[in-house]
Amino acid sequence: MTDETYDALVIGAGFAGLTAARDLATSGKRVLVVEARDRIGGRTWYRRFADTELSIEMGGNWIDPAGNAALMAEVDRYGVELSTSPQAENHVSLLDGVLSHAACPISRDDELDLRRFVEETRTQVERIDPTLPLDTQDVADLDVPLDAYIDGFGLSVTLTELMGAWIRQETGCHLSQISALHLMSWIPLLDNDVLAIGHTPTHRFASGTIDLLQRMLDDSGAEIRLSAPVASVTQTGEHVEVRTKEGEVLRGRAAVVAVPLNCLGDIEFEPALSPEKTAAAAIGQSGAAKKLWALVTGLPPKILGIGEHDAPIDVFFTDYPVEETGLGGDLVVGFSTQERPLDILDRVEVEAAFRLYVPEAGVLKVDGYDWLADPYSKGTWCAAPAGLLSTYASALERTEGRLVFAGSDVAHAFRGWIEGAVATGGVAATRLSAILDEG
Template sequence: MGIASTGISHAETGTRQSYDAIVIGGGFAGVTAARDLQAKGKRTLIIEARDRVGGRAWSTTFAGKTVELGATWIHPSQKLVWGEVQRLGIATVTDAHPEFVVASKEGGGYEQKEMAFLDQQSALLARFVEGSQEYLPRPYEPFHREDLLRELDKLTLGDRARQLRISALEQNWVSASTGAYGGGFDRGALTQLAHWWALSGYTADGYHAINSIRPVGGMSALLEKMLARSGAAVVKNAPVTKVVDNGSQVQVTAGGKVYTAPAVVVAVPANVWNTISFAPGLPAEFGRLASESVGVPTARKLMIEVQGDVGRPLVNGAGGDLLDMVIADTVKSARGSLLIGFSVNPQLDANSVSQVQTAIDQVLPGTKVLAVKGQNWGSDPYSKGGWTFRRPGQLLGGLRAVRQPHGRLVFAGSDIATGWAGYVDGAMETGVRAAGLVSELTA
């Protein structure tokens, strides 16, 4: 995973390398686990590969504004993260509604549509997940009706579209909310989309509302406050290369140093599990999930500064185009407007002004791109993918197995949440659970 310098920061300094618990990964899952372990009286160390905490949540600056290149939104229905925001006294802001929609037209290309078009789109989405109240009646217990899920979990989003005989045009109309989320119609599982739908209250309004509220100051500010209050020690710039469990202690090699603890929380994305040497080796389910990918491997998010006021568009990109979705940011820049773009197209260079200009010309003609700043999450060695979107067979396949302790190791992360997988709340869910399991292992 590479070698970099190591430094301990936050609540503890010095050279101690033996702890009551070690957490690998400083994202929301890892920080939540460390916070809870500290509260239980466990001296806890977080080891983070990057020079920042946050993982797939990354607040940065662009055009003089704080922007998000990773996780962005929270919602009151996501009880863990919403409760944390309330406890920390962090204000929230709700994104303004879009003013117009851009979507595919018959014969190719794009056209501007009235907002009423979203009713058509919502009806199509509801067809994809029809019956979810029966097969996912308890959204936080997704295995409850395994008998009804068994065949459905084999389906991709594309399989479902073909079952429904949705036209190519209609498929393009919902691509941004289905295929793009899944990394492509023939990658993502129908059951992942249905799970989000169920968690959102089985309605289109609920489903769209979950991506509308942000913590003021950004996701990174929220995480930093959690971390500061936790009292956990942190080592940054220390990629973990080896984890050895001898049955009573676990040795973690990171940044050229070895740290030990009676138990370890592995809170890194599933896609990177195979980049760490585990001894003894992990069960087959772990390697299979990592090689199949859980986080979308071609996920890209980018900020786009454009000239002037372009209003508040909601662009639904056609499957296979360079940009899958474009929305207006909540703030303006000094030179014009800020747009947020999402893409799962491996051909897109998320930092190329000329390439992004070509893509914007298709959907918002006459709009001049001034600057871009993006993140290709698949090329990030410490994530190897973006937001969580399970593949067919993963819900009923390896998910339960990887949530169980393996020796003195407990795994966490949004990828293996049984609630809001793909969201900060899901990461926190697994962090809370991991802390509880570690406490049992070290009692």
């Protein structure tokens, strides 16, 4: 064991862990961040596209400056530059077998049904306070699979497919695997705009998420151990001892646990975590998106495409037009989910997928990352399955002895977003400081 005793150990160097580490270290605490991977950033990763000079986000990407208050405070604090993805100028959709180039590919009857869906959903959403744990509110009847909620409206196939594609792009999973309540909890944070669920924010970090993350780490002055996966966490009276898989033991007066929910069960806790937190970790979250990047020729400029449930790609759009890439094609980002067999790293398969929408499309290069197979994420952004939040929302983020918990997966507001990670990181730092003050 090292002789050092840190005030705080922070397990996980994603946005949540680094926010907590920065807040603690800048308030005078001795902090050590312990990170499994050989890089910081967790489920955000800004790196080169294929073997080119252009860098893109493999994970978390877009932010909502209007709603993401905690994150924007960091952006402003460090003067981080943002840029925007281009607005779509061309549209293509493949819904109920029909290829269309209309910006709004639904009938007048569908529009009326959509309005009915929006109004009814807004009424239900009024019952939700997104700043409080959902298990403390009378909303369990909304904690049902999202496809069951939508089916209750008796919408046409075309409208169901359109909504399904947009929602899958926002949830990263089949609609049976996410709770309607989880998605609804975002709506009060999006100005009560139900349709905002289908609008990916367009702002992104001009020099990548790493720009902000690195500034936070540098500013903190916290020590960091990379490539140090934590195997066990033991609370012993006044201390927390963290043992890495390599057998090193690190000691702190308290710790922030900021690992993904789907990885929590891989760490052995002594004493064991509460039965509720253990049960929630065993259920886990369902986010399992396939985010693909493709360098594509032959597409109409600045295109937005939407596909039905058995098309290989749900939604795709031009993120860097050919004049920006300098690579002879548009750099297009697309989203799919695990149940469809598309191999996002197979150029031929991806080209065939784009040709369903635009027969002239040619794919020069592809790239993407398998977050589901990565042992330190085991999924993409948080999609809570039905039943999780109305039962365990409080337990997920509850302090246990000298351990405080942070992360986008346990956030009440903006669960699943970078914003949720940053906000919980700040709260965790405050809670840990209170533990230290108590002695």
